[in-house]
Amino acid sequence: MPSRVEALRRVLTERGLGGFLVSNLSNCRYLSGFVGDAGWLLVTDARCGVAVDSRFWEAAKQKAPDFELLPIKGDLPGWFLRTAAEWGVNRWGIEAEAMSLAAYQNLTAAIARDQSPVQLVPTTGLLEAQRSVKEPPEIELLGKASQLAARALDHARSAARTGMTECELAWEIESFLRENGSETVAFEIIASSGPNCALPHARPSERRIEAGEPVLLDLGARLEGYCSDFTRTFCVGKPSPKLVKVHSIVLGAQLTALATIQSGMTGEQADQLARTVINQAGYEQTFGHGLGHGVGLDVHEWPRVGARSQDVLVDGMVFTIEPGIYLPGWGGVRIEDTVVMEGGRARPLAEADKSLEAR
Amino acid sequence: MPSRVEALRRVLTERGLGGFLVSNLSNCRYLSGFVGDAGWLLVTDARCGVAVDSRFWEAAKQKAPDFELLPIKGDLPGWFLRTAAEWGVNRWGIEAEAMSLAAYQNLTAAIARDQSPVQLVPTTGLLEAQRSVKEPPEIELLGKASQLAARALDHARSAARTGMTECELAWEIESFLRENGSETVAFEIIASSGPNCALPHARPSERRIEAGEPVLLDLGARLEGYCSDFTRTFCVGKPSPKLVKVHSIVLGAQLTALATIQSGMTGEQADQLARTVINQAGYEQTFGHGLGHGVGLDVHEWPRVGARSQDVLVDGMVFTIEPGIYLPGWGGVRIEDTVVMEGGRARPLAEADKSLEAR
Numbered sequence: 001m002p003s004r005v006e007a008l009r010r011v012l013t014e015r016g017l018g019g020f021l022v023s024n025l026s027n028c029r030y031l032s033g034f035v036g037d038a039g040w041l042l043v044t045d046a047r048c049g050v051a052v053d054s055r056f057w058e059a060a061k062q063k064a065p066d067f068e069l070l071p072i073k074g075d076l077p078g079w080f081l082r083t084a085a086e087w088g089v090n091r092w093g094i095e096a097e098a099m100s101l102a103a104y105q106n107l108t109a110a111i112a113r114d115q116s117p118v119q120l121v122p123t124t125g126l127l128e129a130q131r132s133v134k135e136p137p138e139i140e141l142l143g144k145a146s147q148l149a150a151r152a153l154d155h156a157r158s159a160a161r162t163g164m165t166e167c168e169l170a171w172e173i174e175s176f177l178r179e180n181g182s183e184t185v186a187f188e189i190i191a192s193s194g195p196n197c198a199l200p201h202a203r204p205s206e207r208r209i210e211a212g213e214p215v216l217l218d219l220g221a222r223l224e225g226y227c228s229d230f231t232r233t234f235c236v237g238k239p240s241p242k243l244v245k246v247h248s249i250v251l252g253a254q255l256t257a258l259a260t261i262q263s264g265m266t267g268e269q270a271d272q273l274a275r276t277v278i279n280q281a282g283y284e285q286t287f288g289h290g291l292g293h294g295v296g297l298d299v300h301e302w303p304r305v306g307a308r309s310q311d312v313l314v315d316g317m318v319f320t321i322e323p324g325i326y327l328p329g330w331g332g333v334r335i336e337d338t339v340v341m342e343g344g345r346a347r348p349l350a351e352a353d354k355s356l357e358a359r
Numbered sequence: 360m361p362s363r364v365e366a367l368r369r370v371l372t373e374r375g376l377g378g379f380l381v382s383n384l385s386n387c388r389y390l391s392g393f394v395g396d397a398g399w400l401l402v403t404d405a406r407c408g409v410a411v412d413s414r415f416w417e418a419a420k421q422k423a424p425d426f427e428l429l430p431i432k433g434d435l436p437g438w439f440l441r442t443a444a445e446w447g448v449n450r451w452g453i454e455a456e457a458m459s460l461a462a463y464q465n466l467t468a469a470i471a472r473d474q475s476p477v478q479l480v481p482t483t484g485l486l487e488a489q490r491s492v493k494e495p496p497e498i499e500l501l502g503k504a505s506q507l508a509a510r511a512l513d514h515a516r517s518a519a520r521t522g523m524t525e526c527e528l529a530w531e532i533e534s535f536l537r538e539n540g541s542e543t544v545a546f547e548i549i550a551s552s553g554p555n556c557a558l559p560h561a562r563p564s565e566r567r568i569e570a571g572e573p574v575l576l577d578l579g580a581r582l583e584g585y586c587s588d589f590t591r592t593f594c595v596g597k598p599s600p601k602l603v604k605v606h607s608i609v610l611g612a613q614l615t616a617l618a619t620i621q622s623g624m625t626g627e628q629a630d631q632l633a634r635t636v637i638n639q640a641g642y643e644q645t646f647g648h649g650l651g652h653g654v655g656l657d658v659h660e661w662p663r664v665g666a667r668s669q670d671v672l673v674d675g676m677v678f679t680i681e682p683g684i685y686l687p688g689w690g691g692v693r694i695e696d697t698v699v700m701e702g703g704r705a706r707p708l709a710e711a712d713k714s715l716e717a718r
Contacts, residue, residue, distance in 0.1 A: 037560060054647035058558045058687060096461035101453070102483055104460045124461055171537055178530055184547065199417045201396060288413035328417060 186220030267309025626668025
């Protein structure tokens, strides 16, 4: 953790910032170890502290031993301005994506009221960029979370039956993940069937799985905060010819991206690798989301891997590769791996059967 | 849902707003029925629509039939300004607590760039105030979610054993909730034991339950989006004399608040009812959080029930009553019910054993 704080301090110096106010809770955890529902970090060249109300004092002491405990007392803006004065730092970077407009307005109103010399400088992505390149212990945890997700997919392939509801299958998977060590699920499991697979973010319903139709499972485990994210689409019974065709195109797109992504590419270029395969197969406009997204303490984080993303892929980044084809009224197919960039190439963090037939 | 939109429109008229941009996702669900990870509602006197990208088009059509589907294309600020122009509405209320500073800055930059006549008016609490007073069908769902939470507490009392870890007990409870119809848990279950009970928001650990010490369980179910929130503290084996004493004080404070809260009181006055009991018993400064919080589609929502809250409690509000005493190094006790204001009084939405002895 101390080296992470040092890396942030170098960025603050480059940007002419005396201090940084961290309000994104995943960034708080990354930098300090603190895990809670509410809290800020304050980081300057000389000091770093975790600011929490009394509910989280004990947790902050235990989990963020390298940070001073800064008990918030009274109203938050007034407390912050007093602390800034005590620390002798006026120019503070803030996280524009994590701070609400209301919190910002409360702070600026307090600055005006107190005639404080504090200046707030909105920033985006300072810690998100740092977090996007993983350290070896992070990759190890992401690997374990990925292997657990792969085992859950394997289990689901065996458990899926015609007549089972989507909710039942989702719960079967969640129980498996939790009983095998996942702290929580990384996100609400998607278990969709038939036409529901046309909704990329479907919620499990009471619909019963039928033979021959797509069953799409999107799931992830979480270990020490680190997530994984995998999707498979398979079929109970004999698949329809259309499903065989759509599945093979998506699989081709996914394998193409896996094999040809190279470090130095932008997220947009990576996206294009898979999109071209789908478009050339005659399925333009059916792949309505980006190729993927970074995965770490958040299940969606940097790098962004999709149209318009100029994020450059480099070794140590962990992200998903998840092309899909969605046909309203019929269904859809998506195949997704979580990968790590290593030696300039994408390596899946776990292997799980990609075939169309359930067991 | 249409009557909810009408109620919002009356508030917009009072405030001189031509339109309202809803970005809080629970508010989106409340007003339209739409459930998703991303989306906005646009509401004016003449029209109302749900704005989502292609991932959520199908879900929006299915879940928000009273709202027009507004497919977001291209960049969000540019799309919003074109829509505002098309609808002929310039003065838009926005939700300052739900909109990030970055989103606000992107919108204002687009307004400047396009020389758009659109004005953004930050607001807080418009829909939160409306949501804080529940309709009868909402109270029915909250009641069912409460009864399920009470059954889970009952189950946990029977299941708790010395030697069991906090994580094992938490998972026992979560399985019970999910297998009995809870969509998800309302929040991450707290199952703490011994000294860990001194952390009001502890996460379950690998610590094993010992005889005679406090076991604190804080849990909630979720049905059709509506949450419940209950806490009990009990003991496996014979409780220590200190635990008996602390438990009886907290129970006294909780029953006092339950019996004496009346409509017309502020959140602060309600908080004081329980706090006085704890203070008079000699445990000042050990009850470091507010008495409670509103419960609905969010597990923490309006009304606020604690020091400094001027929210007035009225019939139809649903909130928690949860005093506690926390003693670092030793442990803690909290007892919590979710209640509804009815006929001017607080009625618990479910009954669950409050005694100190597990079964």
